[in-house]
């Protein structure tokens with residue numbers, strides 16, 4: 001019987017793992033990706049969609065059936081339960097057994113968790129809504145635009161801030177900036193808290209330089225779409241004419257239903273090996289041939305905070321896990337460890353982005369540097385989109 005490597009979730013992390021593995025393990029190993037959606041969606045492109053830089057859906061999404069490598073099997077089904085002890089996966093259509101299992105199901109959006117959110121806000125992290133935001137911004141001449149971060153953690157900590165700065169730039173280009181007020185409301189104490197106070201201060205200054213109002217420690221309790229008001233747990237309220245929101249995130253239901261989450265709400269994994277943890281303090285692992293990567297994981301850092309949810313980490317972890325599975329298959333000793341280093345490119349408007357990079361596993365706290373914005377950095381950010389050329393046919 002052919003041996004099977006099952007990858008749950010065909011997003012940034014899952015497809016990276018599938019491609020890396022296909023290049024390393026013998027052809028008689030079946031590599032199958034279970035993905036519930038018909039299309040692969042590349043979330044970072046949403047930020048370009050809202051300012052009209054990406055008018056075509058096919059530069060943001062691609063049908064999974066267009067995957068170039070036909071030796072990676074795509075199973076278009078929904079995972080409903082996972083039994084890590086036996087590496088058994090139940091989907092809405094069948095039961096599958098794996099020799100190696102990689103859980104890469106990302107985080108799920110729960111807009112319904114905030115009363116009024118779905119009816120009142122356009123979701124910055126949704127394909128259809130990203131195009132709708134562009135439509136609204138194109139016709140927006142005067143009034144208040146509110147960016148609302150509902151809860152932490154969320155995908156890509158700088159992304160809502162980038163959305164606000166790109167919107168500000170777009171309003172200037174449209175010649176209406178003087179009549180538009182832009183505000184950001186968030187439960188966070190500062191932008192990107194995990195990156196430290198210095199990065200937070202630089203970021204806050206950039207926002208102030210763009211004349212964007214910033215309201216930290218504002219945790220939304222409900223939204224009234226009739227009176228256009230947002231209500232916060234600190235007793236304050238805010239009005240808006242256009243509301244762009246990031247809904248609460250959580251682990252996908254199948255992961256929760258399988259009992260794989262802990263108090264973090266996600267799957268706690270070993271920070272270097274990406275195996276599921278038995279004990280978070282002692283870092284003892286369980287289920288030797290079962291791994292979790294990317295946004296569905298919780299990695300506790302040495303300062304007690306969590307590793308941010310970012311594609312660059314999902315991708316790096318995918319390569320580590322693929323390398324280690326390949327080594328096991330070849331009977332070699334596991335050698336690769338994820339080192340917590342990463343780079344992110346932060347859009348600040350005016351055709352520029354700022355590079356943030358560093359070591360999230362540094363002691364006593366992550367060591368992150370945010371460079372001055374430059375046009376070349378924005379070009380480097382767009383390089384991510386090569387995924388579409390590398391993985392998919394048109």
Ligand SMILES: Cc1cc2nc3c(=O)[nH]c(=O)nc-3n(C[C@H](O)[C@H](O)[C@H](O)COP(=O)(O)OP(=O)(O)OC[C@H]3O[C@@H](n4cnc5c(N)ncnc54)[C@H](O)[C@@H]3O)c2cc1C
Pocket residue numbers: 008009010011012013014034035036037040041042043044045046047077078079080104105106107124125155156159252254293294295296309310311312313314344345
């Ligand atoms: C606006 C925006 C901008 C961003 N910019 C950046 C950036 O510049 N740099 C960066 O590093 N990161 C960025 N990110 C974050 C990045 O996109 C995510 O961190 C990354 O996609 C996580 O990869 P993943 O594989 O863990 O999860 P995902 O890419 O979310 O993939 C998970 C997959 O699992 C599937 N799935 C879920 N549940 C099931 C189920 N029950 N059955 C079957 N399939 C299931 C989903 O449909 C999905 O395809 C950005 C995100 C957003 C929203």
